[in-house]
Amino acid sequence: MLGCKTIGNATLIAFEDIPILATDPWLGEGAYFGSWTLSHPIPQQEKDEILACQYVWFSHGHPDHLNGDSLAYFKNAQILLPDHYGKRIYSDLLEQGYQVSILPNREWVQLSKNIKVFCISDYFQDSILLVDINGHLFVNLNDANDRGWGKTVRSIVNNYKNTYLLKLSGYGDADMINFFTESGERILPDAAKKRSVGSQLTTYLKLYRCNHVIPFSSFHTYQRADSIWANEYTTPASSYTEGFDYRLGELLSPFQQIDCVTGEISSIKTVERESLIYQPAEFGDDWSETLDKKDLELANRYFSSKERLAEHFGFINLKVGGEDNYIVLNSDLKTGITFECPRNSLVTAMSYEIFDDLLIGNFMKTTLHNVDSLYPNFTPVVCKFSDNGRAQTEQELAQYFKYYRQQSPMEYIFHCLERDSEQIFRRFFTKDSLMFKIAKQSYVFLKSRSK
Secondary structure, eight states: OEEEEEETTTEEEEEESEEEEEESOOOSOOBTTTTEEESSOOOHHHHHHHHTOSEEEOOOSOTTTSOHHHHGGGTTSEEEEOOOTTOHHHHHHHHTTOEEEEOOBTOEEEEETTEEEEEEEOTTSOEEEEEEETTEEEEEEETOOOSSOHHHHHHHHTTOSEEEEEEEOSSSOSSOOOEEOTTSOBOOOGGGGOOOHHHHHHHHHHHHTOSEEEEESOOEEEOBTTTGGGGGGSOOGGGGGTTOOTTSOEEOOSSEEEETTTOOEEEOOOOOOOOOOBOGGGGTOOTTOOOOHHHHHHHHHHHHTOGGGGGTOSEEEEEBTTBOOEEESOTTOOOEEEEEOOHHHHHHHHHTTOHHHHHHHSOSEEEEESOSOSTTTTHIIIIIIIIITOOOSHHHHHHHHHHHHTTSHHHHHHHHHHHHHHHHHHHHOOTTSHHHHHHHHHHHHHHHHOO
16 A cells, blocks of 8 residues: 555554554553543554554654653654754653654655655644655644744645645644632633634635645543543534535545545544543542642742743742642732642652643643733743753743744744734634634635745
């Protein structure tokens, strides 16, 4: 076979007679401290093909993409990584004895006679991979949003007749949505609005000019007793067709086999995972445990080392075992965040610098004090730039952003202008307002036609 399969959460398997490449192979073990598992287990045939691949590419460090338990199966594969500032994943895997290579940024790399790849990294520690299989182009955007690479992608897509877009979509539970008011009431997440997923996919098709789209990077379910509440906001496979505009392209089902010689497309049979519930204790968590002196010292070092936090937050409160533990960042500010979390997961997240795993697991409870959101001043600063990118001081952050700016200066500058304009616009108009919808439609129209 010369072609590919899409299976699991964000896995594309590329074949040229034998399995050549697998992307983000999460085989289904628990992720985010056991909170997530695959919604559709990978059939044994496809699992065997993933394990036989010569190359394995990981887009980023989230455990539904780079999963520690799944990783152990790839000691004999050549692991391919994006070119990121800090090179954290590269260094860690090299130290553990894996065969690791960093793909050159924005360059085609030949993996076999008829398969080549083109990788782009961005400053959110995300990355994308374009895979050319015998002249068919697969645009694997996984979880990434355009942060200075959209123009490059569109220019490459224009050179192909058959293009397939693979992109995260859905109601929006794949981030921290477990927010509470200061009086202790849960805040209904934006994902509860269950906006049309088919419309999202239509928008992505317009933006990237592809003629096929495959739902991707969206296939998880919650399994911890303290996070299963979020299953109400995961995206069922049946919802992807709702609102999709078939005049713009073909919407394929999530799990597919595509022959890149004949063009034949066929579905891979999967079954939805049986709903199981595990107690937090099975993942080492006891909600009654409190922090000890060493834990508090670790917490103070962890948050205080990230200089930019003090510009926006007066304090971080870690509520563990019912006890408040305040870390003062800037006594002049009345802004802060309370994170209520079991001790074991919290200490592990700080020790291994994987705080994003706590946020996305959605068993930790978050309360904002005099701030509107974790973005752009907490999650990116702590999880993207510091934990993953190793940039904590203002001087290190300056070098960090310079690194990504130099990859494509003009695209980067235009992206920053768009991003800052959008942030200002969002202060005045909500997602559901008519003005926001008009502005978004205009943006997509102009962007999709830009050269």
